[in-house]
Amino acid sequence: MSPTPTGRLFGTDLVLTRTFRAPITDVWASLTESDRTARWFGPWEGDAAPGRTIKVQMIQEEGRPWMDMTVDACEAPRRLALSAVDEYGAWHLDMILTETAGVTEMRFTQHLTGDENVGEVGPGWEFYLDALVAAHDGAPLPDFNDYFPAMKPYFEAQKP
Numbered sequence: 001m002s003p004t005p006t007g008r009l010f011g012t013d014l015v016l017t018r019t020f021r022a023p024i025t026d027v028w029a030s031l032t033e034s035d036r037t038a039r040w041f042g043p044w045e046g047d048a049a050p051g052r053t054i055k056v057q058m059i060q061e062e063g064r065p066w067m068d069m070t071v072d073a074c075e076a077p078r079r080l081a082l083s084a085v086d087e088y089g090a091w092h093l094d095m096i097l098t099e100t101a102g103v104t105e106m107r108f109t110q111h112l113t114g115d116e117n118v119g120e121v122g123p124g125w126e127f128y129l130d131a132l133v134a135a136h137d138g139a140p141l142p143d144f145n146d147y148f149p150a151m152k153p154y155f156e157a158q159k160p
Contacts, residue, residue, distance in 0.1 A: 002150040003130060003142065007122045009158035014110045014122060018129050020136060024099035027106060028077035030136050031095060039135035041128060050074050060131070060144065089116045122155030123148040 007016040020027045030036045034043045038059070046054035050071050057066050069091075073081035077097060084091045092111040097104055108129060110121065127147040134141050 005151045005154045012112045020104045024104045027104040040131040119152040119156040123151035
């Protein structure tokens, strides 16, 4: 059975949230420490300071390619913003963390530029964020085939 999509399109912002029963600093580490990002997205290398470019390996993608990502904002432990441009378009990503009573919520936003196909991008982020949750919790990673193409109509229906 395919997972249920949760992402929503608000204008040109694709927004997804995930909740962790963990302190904000632990979730922040899952987003910013290379050995932890390697568990669900891929490792990274370089100087991860605002305005700098890091190299990120996308281990879930065919060929495990490396891509350059610019750190647009890094406000530990609450906000991380990254951007990149590749053959699939421009990626402007923003992750905001909030903690209440030991439960941390992550609000993930991709600011779309119009070139992206939300029917493919949406299921991709659902997969990656579920992989983040699984890696954080020590559970098996999900299978992308459970997300795409099954979730494509859900995201396509949200286009204006």
